[in-house]
Amino acid sequence: MLRAALAGDPRAIVWTDEIDRAARAAIKADTVPEPSYMVDTLRRLRSLLDSGGEGPRHALRLLIGADQAIALHRWRDYREVMRLAPPIVWLRSPVDTAEQLLAALFDVGVWSREELAEWRTRIAPLPLLDLSATAVRERLKTAPSTLDDPFLRRALPIRVLEYISQNNLYR
16 A cells, blocks of 8 residues: 555655565564564664765664654654654644643653754644544445545545555455
């Protein structure tokens, strides 16, 4: 579905590293698959991007919702994640202002004053999106026509809706 959504955009690629690693682990019947952590994925990506020997040529950023920004301190090696791909935060309900985000980050108790100031600069100037993946999945299950549903047409690119419809997903 991501390939369908990004089709035709020469600036975008779909990198399936985590899926590929999980598939390789599943082939090895004698091993238990290990959890996948964002820090490992970012390290692998950074290594691939820098493999030409010219040093870092591409800046990485991690677009996350406000809820994940607040929980970032729970991620494995979260400070390394931030070093490899500084997060950009998309505010969304119920944390839909910079003040709410900063107050929640302050309450976590792991960020210094300087880091909290830095978080303010990481808020993306994007429109507030009051939409959840759960609501989209529920609507996909119940909508009489995936392609004609106004809510779904607002929530997902038409190519993704076509893919879902053609493959009878979420029914």
